[in-house]
Amino acid sequence: MSTFNNPLLEAKGITKYFGTITALENVDLKVHAGECLGVVGDNGAGKSTLMKVLSGLYKPSSGSLYFQGKEEILESPKDSQNLGLEMVYQDLALAGNLPIGENIFLGREPTKNVGFLKFLDFNKIKELTNAHLGKLKINVKSADQKVEELSGGQRQAVAIARSTAFNAKVVIMDEPTAALAIKEVGKVLDLINSLKKTGVGVIVISHRMDDIFSVCDRVMALFQGTNFAESELSNTSRDEVIGWIMGKK
Amino acid sequence: MEEKDNKKESLYLKLMPYIEKYGILLLLVLMILVMHILQPDVFLSWRNVTNVFKQISWQSMLALGVFMVIVTAGIDLSVGSIMMLSLMVLAIVAKAGAPWFIVVITPLIAGFLCGLFNGAGITLLRMPHPFIMTLGTLYIFRGTGNLISGGTPISGFTDEVRYLGHGRIDLTWLGLEKSQYLPVSLVLIAVVYIIFWFFLNHSRTGKWIYAIGGNPSAARASGINVNKILIIVYSLCGFLSGIGALILAGRTDSGYPNAGLQSELDAIAACIIGGASFFGGRGTVLGVFAGVMIMGILRNGLNLMDVSSFWQQVLIGSIIVIAVYIDVLRRDLGTRK
DSSP: OOOTTSOSEEEEEEEEEETTEEEEEEEEEEEOTTOEEEEEOOTTSSHHHHHHHHTTSSOOSEEEEEETTEEEOOOSHHHHHHHTEEEEOTTTTOOTTSBHHHHHTTTSOOEEEETTEEEEOHHHHHHHHHHHHHHTTOOOSOTTSBGGGSOHHHHHHHHHHHHHTTOOSEEEEESTTTTOOHHHHHHHHHHHHHHHHTTOEEEEEOSOHHHHHHHOSEEEEEETTEEEEEEEGGGOOHHHHHHHHTTOO | OHHHHHHHHHHHHHHHHHHHHHHHHHHHHHHHHHHHHHSTTTTTSHHHHHHHHHHHHHHHHHHHHHHHHHHTTOOOTTHHHHHHHHHHHHHHHHHTTOOHHHHHHHHHHHHHHHHHHHHHHHHHTTOSOHHHHHHHHHHHHHHHHHHHHTTSOEEOOOHHHHHHHHOEEOOGGGTOOTTOOEEHHHHHHHHHHHHHHHHHHHSHHHHHHHHHHHOHHHHHHTTOOHHHHHHHHHHHHHHHHHHHHHHHHHHHSEEOTTTTTTHHHHHHHHHHHTTOOTTSSOOOHHHHHHHHHHHHHHHHHHHHTTOOHHHHHHHHHHHHHHHHHHHHHHHHHHTOO
16 A cells, blocks of 8 residues: 555546436545555445446546546546556446456457458466466466356356456456355455555446455445545444445435 | 266367367258258259359358358448449449450449448447448438439349359369359359458458457456457448449349348348347358358259249248257356366
């Protein structure tokens, strides 16, 4: 947890309207290198909208984003990826019909030139996939296995591997344990802890206090699209955070 | 106990890709055997085999185009009409006395533009489903083809224009008889299918086409421009229909109003028989080829045995249902976890 005064990613005054609906109003957020920020809130509090703004999927109606101190305007998920901002979506955003390796490199496949044509470099995909999965201590039978053949926890692990395969600096995870069997939750939380150790800033959106209290360093609550409360994890308790979710201080 | 289960599973996992990839070829080989036993003198004769390939030549182009669309979980009902419109454009340009190399390119451009129109409509007009856009253009393109031609056949093309559909590659230098020639359209099928196999399996765009069919939101979140890829897919489908028109022009020496009528349904049927999934993301080029062959052989074999075309319809329909049911059973096994 280095240089806490210089956030890696900072959002200031983010407001987002959908027609007449105000999904986010003047929301601030920051995360530092090697830190895990927990974002909590009831359904409809604006968590997912905020994450989609951070990933470039939505453009904010107003407000600004700063990455490593520099203001950035994200036009698409490609822009956020180029900065090193990666999302792990709740619906996992994996293509079940493709193998693990091709999912990890989807949209950024290594290629080799044959004459003037560019072909996918399947050997390189496999090699890089195995090295990366090994680094994160993720066990699968083979990088060629299709994602639809994996368990929920394995899929989540692949989704996280995917988000970190390209020198990610900030990884945003939407409900990373929501769809998992209990015995798989621990593995995913371990994975988040090891990501933090590599200096990645992690943002975890979760309903589960267990998740928040086992991986996060700081927690913030959204309520009806606004910043409601924020605290270092050591200065708060489960009951207090649950109160914030329901709009009670 | 668990270990035994694991072993069984790993064998299953090892075999599965092969069954998925080559199972349909088994069906094809089986059909060829059955036909050969039923018609030992005729079915596998040089004349009949080349005949089958000539008959499936233009359908195989439509099926390949529709297949790519189906992989994206879309559908193109307009390929028959695209082919007819492209054929009419070709006929008109040919009758106007344009040189053959211009005449040959026109159906390809016309088909490509029709496909581009479909793709643009589906993405830019945000049609709720490609079914609707291409149902509309099924009427629009055929109507346009009749408007520009006055609804009457236009016949008589030069040999150069007819080459791809009608040409013969002489094999007498191999010591074969003069009647044992290779149809140019067969070579064309092989070349086009190999190119598209490479495109779908070894290019990034091809991989993205499968990814869009597997999970469009995953593709979008990966930074893939889904609309752009869809426009490419529908344009290529139109382009292939244009190649179909060029082949048909060679075969029939005529542009005629009923060209390709209902052939979009044959194309879809070939894809489904060949193992493509309507939900997208699944299917192989080899499977489509097998699907086209199965339909061609079935028609040819039944014709040889003088079975009425009404029975042919019943049989082709039954094969579609059975092929998909086998696929359903297979999927049940695959998702037993």
